Amino acid sequence: MKQRRKIADKVLETLCASLVESLEKGCEHWPLPNPPLVDPDFPPIPPKDYRSLPEKGLALLRADRGMFDRHLTIVVDLIVPHRMNLTDDPFEVYERWLLRRLDILTERLQFAIATEWLSQALDRSSPDTERWWLAVALINGLSTKSYGQPVHQGYHLVESIALGEKPGTWHTQPEATNANIDWNPLAVTPRSTSVIAHKAGSDAANWLLERLEEGPEERRKLLIEWVRLLLERKELIGPLNLSKILLRRASDSSPEIVSKVALCIAKLLESDPDSGKDCIRIIHANRETLVRRTMADILTRLFRRIGEGAIPLLEDMLSDDDESVLAAASATVGDLKYIDSNLWANKIRELCDHKSAIVRRNLVYTIRDYLEEFHEDSRGIIPLLWADGDEVILTRLKELLIRMEEVNTERFASTLSKIKHLELETLWSPMAIKDNERTKAWKDWLSEKGPRPKDNPKPEIHISNKTVGDLPQLDEALSKLDDLGFLD
Numbered sequence: 001m002k003q004r005r006k007i008a009d010k011v012l013e014t015l016c017a018s019l020v021e022s023l024e025k026g027c028e029h030w031p032l033p034n035p036p037l038v039d040p041d042f043p044p045i046p047p048k049d050y051r052s053l054p055e056k057g058l059a060l061l062r063a064d065r066g067m068f069d070r071h072l073t074i075v076v077d078l079i080v081p082h083r084m085n086l087t088d089d090p091f092e093v094y095e096r097w098l099l100r101r102l103d104i105l106t107e108r109l110q111f112a113i114a115t116e117w118l119s120q121a122l123d124r125s126s127p128d129t130e131r132w133w134l135a136v137a138l139i140n141g142l143s144t145k146s147y148g149q150p151v152h153q154g155y156h157l158v159e160s161i162a163l164g165e166k167p168g169t170w171h172t173q174p175e176a177t178n179a180n181i182d183w184n185p186l187a188v189t190p191r192s193t194s195v196i197a198h199k200a201g202s203d204a205a206n207w208l209l210e211r212l213e214e215g216p217e218e219r220r221k222l223l224i225e226w227v228r229l230l231l232e233r234k235e236l237i238g239p240l241n242l243s244k245i246l247l248r249r250a251s252d253s254s255p256e257i258v259s260k261v262a263l264c265i266a267k268l269l270e271s272d273p274d275s276g277k278d279c280i281r282i283i284h285a286n287r288e289t290l291v292r293r294t295m296a297d298i299l300t301r302l303f304r305r306i307g308e309g310a311i312p313l314l315e316d317m318l319s320d321d322d323e324s325v326l327a328a329a330s331a332t333v334g335d336l337k338y339i340d341s342n343l344w345a346n347k348i349r350e351l352c353d354h355k356s357a358i359v360r361r362n363l364v365y366t367i368r369d370y371l372e373e374f375h376e377d378s379r380g381i382i383p384l385l386w387a388d389g390d391e392v393i394l395t396r397l398k399e400l401l402i403r404m405e406e407v408n409t410e411r412f413a414s415t416l417s418k419i420k421h422l423e424l425e426t427l428w429s430p431m432a433i434k435d436n437e438r439t440k441a442w443k444d445w446l447s448e449k450g451p452r453p454k455d456n457p458k459p460e461i462h463i464s465n466k467t468v469g470d471l472p473q474l475d476e477a478l479s480k481l482d483d484l485g486f487l488d
Contacts, residue, residue, distance in 0.1 A: 026141030146221035164198025296328035
């Protein structure tokens with residue numbers, strides 16, 4: 001208990017300083033937004049001076065020591081390594097470990113305090129408007145980095161504000177059925193599980209999003225992380241103007257922020273296709289390497305959502321000088337087959353002559369589908385790739401042809417006849433290891449010295465003829481167990 005009190009006092013001392021600093025940062029943007037929920041009998045009185053909020057927050061923290069101790073215990077249990085006995089006190093075992101991580105402790109504690117204050121402010125039975133100003137200022141002050149707690153906990157707090165609901169309310173929780181322990185067969189009250197944006201709450205959430213957008217690069221990156229998560233809530237896209245935020249940030253001066261916006265495009269296209277296409281146009285014109293690589297990475301998702309509209313993007317990316325862009329773009333050539341099979345096959349033929357080896361290597365992944373669609377290979381793609389001489393391409397083609405010989409002898413023979421004028425020793429060697437006689441037969445057929453080998457025999461599937469009547473009776477099985485001494 002002594003060690004616990006010692007650590008708690010040091011954490012509280014550091015927390016007080018951090019809380020005041022965060023509230024001061026949050027109050028730099030004045031005035032604060034109005035509370036979403038108010039009690040008509042007690043109209044809210046906005047704070048007149050931004051300097052009073054840090055003092056009030058510090059006073060509340062010092063006055064409610066029980067709240068601090070409760071949150072401290074929860075946070076310590078979350079962050080300490082779970083390698084101790086269940087009876088050990090983490091404050092004693094990890095005293096020095098915890099004291100070296102006061103910054104982590106205080107950050108988590110501040111988010112826990114902000115969550116509690118926001119819960120009291122959004123309590124529909126008796127909303128506490130005094131704690132609303134403190135909560136929104138603290139959330140704004142804590143939103144300073146684009147990773148860790150500001151992303152995950154900060155997003156949930158902003159979502160709660162937009163919905164006008166206490167943090168932790170699960171809006172999409174399914175109705176309890178007779179398979180759940182909390183099922184009540186007599187319940188008749190309908191329960192709404194849909195997400196409904198709160199007008200005043202959306203205005204307050206918009207205020208927070210605007211403050212992040214006006215801030216430095218790290219806060220703008222945090223903004224896009226929030227937007228990416230908020231896009232999952234279709235009901236909030238319009239009230240929070242997420243499409244407009246992404247359109248503005250698509251022209252951001254920071255390549256990292258633009259690349260983060262690019263990762264949001266697929267979801268944006270589902271809810272607002274016009275804005276999504278505008279984002280694509282703006283970002284595709286950005287020539288920063290990081291942005292071009294990100295656009296190449298999401299090309300498959302764009303094909304699934306805009307179809308033919310992604311073809312010009314693919315054409316531009318295949319003429320890029322960056323190897324990473326070429327690798328990602330060429331890996332999506334197979335998506336063309338869902339749009340136009342002839343266009344897809346012609347593109348494969350065109351890329352067989354591409355100057356980049358990585359593009360030619362990626363074509364082999366789609367060759368199997370190509371042969372399924374175009375058995376005769378009238379474009380001569382297999383001979384072109386085999387004559388390329390690249391070791392990786394040859395290895396992948398050999399695997400494909402060896403498997404083809406096992407499952408479709410006729411197609412293998414047709415393909416083999418097209419490349420018989422090329423060097424085939426690299427194909428015969430692994431085939432001979434597996435079946436030397438059959439490999440020799442293929443060589444003889446190719447040199448017109450023997451007939452074509454027959455199809456490989458299909459594997460036999462053995463099905464047991466036992467029926468239920470053949471199974472031993474239960475009484476007989478129990479008697480055997482009893483004889484062995486398993487039954488008392």
